[in-house]
Amino acid sequence: xxxxxxxxxxxxxxxxxxxxxxxxxxxxxxxxxxxxxxxxxxxxxxxxxxxxxxxxxxxxxxxxxxxxxxxxxxxxxxxxxxxxxxxxxxxxxxxxxxxxxxxxxxxxxxxxxxxxxxxxxxxxxxxxxxxxxxxxxxxxxxxxxxxxxxxxxxxxxxxxxxxxxxxxxxxxxxxxxxxxxxxxxxxxxxxxxxxxxxxxxxxxxxxxxxxxxxxxxxxxxxxxxxxxxxxxxxxxxxxxxxxxxxxxxxxxxxxxxxxxxxxxxxxxxxxxxxxxxxxxxxxxxxxxxxxxxxxxxxxxxxxxxxxxxxxxxxxxxxxxxxxxxxxxxxxxxxxxxxxxxxxx
Ligand SMILES: [Zn+2]
Numbered sequence: 001x002x003x004x005x006x007x008x009x010x011x012x013x014x015x016x017x018x019x020x021x022x023x024x025x026x027x028x029x030x031x032x033x034x035x036x037x038x039x040x041x042x043x044x045x046x047x048x049x050x051x052x053x054x055x056x057x058x059x060x061x062x063x064x065x066x067x068x069x070x071x072x073x074x075x076x077x078x079x080x081x082x083x084x085x086x087x088x089x090x091x092x093x094x095x096x097x098x099x100x101x102x103x104x105x106x107x108x109x110x111x112x113x114x115x116x117x118x119x120x121x122x123x124x125x126x127x128x129x130x131x132x133x134x135x136x137x138x139x140x141x142x143x144x145x146x147x148x149x150x151x152x153x154x155x156x157x158x159x160x161x162x163x164x165x166x167x168x169x170x171x172x173x174x175x176x177x178x179x180x181x182x183x184x185x186x187x188x189x190x191x192x193x194x195x196x197x198x199x200x201x202x203x204x205x206x207x208x209x210x211x212x213x214x215x216x217x218x219x220x221x222x223x224x225x226x227x228x229x230x231x232x233x234x235x236x237x238x239x240x241x242x243x244x245x246x247x248x249x250x251x252x253x254x255x256x257x258x259x260x261x262x263x264x265x266x267x268x269x270x271x272x273x274x275x276x277x278x279x280x281x282x283x284x285x286x287x288x289x290x291x292x293x294x295x296x297x298x299x300x301x302x303x304x305x306x307x308x309x310x311x312x313x314x315x316x317x318x319x320x321x322x323x324x325x326x327x328x329x330x331x332x333x334x335x336x337x338x339x340x341x342x343x344x
Contacts, residue, residue, distance in 0.1 A: 016322050016331070023334045032330075035337035039104035042303040043095045044336065045088060045295060047312040048072075048110050051121040054325040056212065057317060061153035061178060064316045071320070073124045074327040079106055080128035087230035088133040088270055092293050092310075095302065106336075108132040109295060109312065111234055111272055113141050114213070118220040122229065134224055135234040135272035135295070138259035141221060146213045147238050149182060149275075152197045154213070156181050158204035167200065186240060186275060218263050225264035232270030233257050233291070241273060241282045249282065253289035269293065283308040301338060313338070 026032035049065040057066040067075075079085050086094070088107040095105065108125065110117045113136035125132050140147055146154075156164065156178050164176040173184050185193050201207045216224075225231045233256040235241070241249060257268045269292040273282070276297025286294050286308055293307045300311025313335065317325075320332045334340050 016328065019331060023330045026334060026339050027330060032334060032337065032339050035339045039337050040101045042301050043091050043105045043107065044301060045107045045109055045310060045312040047314045049112060050114050051116050057325060061157040063318065064314065067315060067317060068321065068325045069120050071327045072121065075332055076124055076128045076130060078332065080130055085130045087131050089230050110134045113137050113215050115216045118216040118224060122224060126227065131228045133230040133232055133270060135232040136221055136260060137234045137238045138256040139236040141215045141218060142259065144215055146208050146210060148194065148197055150213045151208050152185050152200060153178060153182060154208045155197065155200035155204040159200060163203040167203065190243065221263050225266060230270060231260050231264050231268060232272060233260055233268050234272045235274055238274040240275060240277050242277055242279045249285050250289065253285055257289065
């Protein structure tokens, strides 16, 4: 059975038209520009994962994690012309001064450490004179083994509908939707999770093809740092941190910073919670491990930096790309200034 792509250009086009109506209303009444002026009062942190060619984005199991490279290029071009873009570390320092900004302060961040971040995203940023922050899962880069959620999502997409139904029934999952599968795995104990991922891979007819899910190399992490990008930590193995005991938590936080410091020759002060999962114990451990700020995954605007819970704005295909994978210029502006929060 041919796997169905998770991103439907037709559905996306209908949704886009509804959003476009509100965006046009906002820009013609000045509402959008009002929201854009408000951006100058704080820090907007953008969250990206992967930048890939359009055809790979359409087939990608989790469409919220990819942006087409030509769309990303146009987004960065717009930011370069209208915003003050800097790595998160510098942007947080600028926010702490409390001084107003002439242009909106924006940080562009990437999670996980995929090869496309180095090969595709960084050159686009640099062409526009921009620098970003890359949160690296150090064990992923060091050994190249695919991350558990990529294995899980990829296997689910390759499985037949009957196999999905069987696995869902066996685990009392309410639906066979990929989001339900991923959410179910996240709350499972680590050993149960990995057993299920292996079961799904066997039902899908084999393990993940590594090519699409390659991490960058250690040399590439070093090169990014030398070229002025910030390297932050995203743990060693990308676990769900609140599930770990104190010793394992400390190890994930400290060992990752050690790896990255060795590779870049600089202090690593930025952290990003895998899957955005955190609690007060995890926040304390992050500070105890020597990090000075940590990005979460809740959407928001940072007026005063709550340093262990910085909000980020997810830039997704659904929200910023038209059907057919073309750049939605007004939609990107409407997301960026958070006008779309009012209509969601
Ligand atoms: Zn991640």
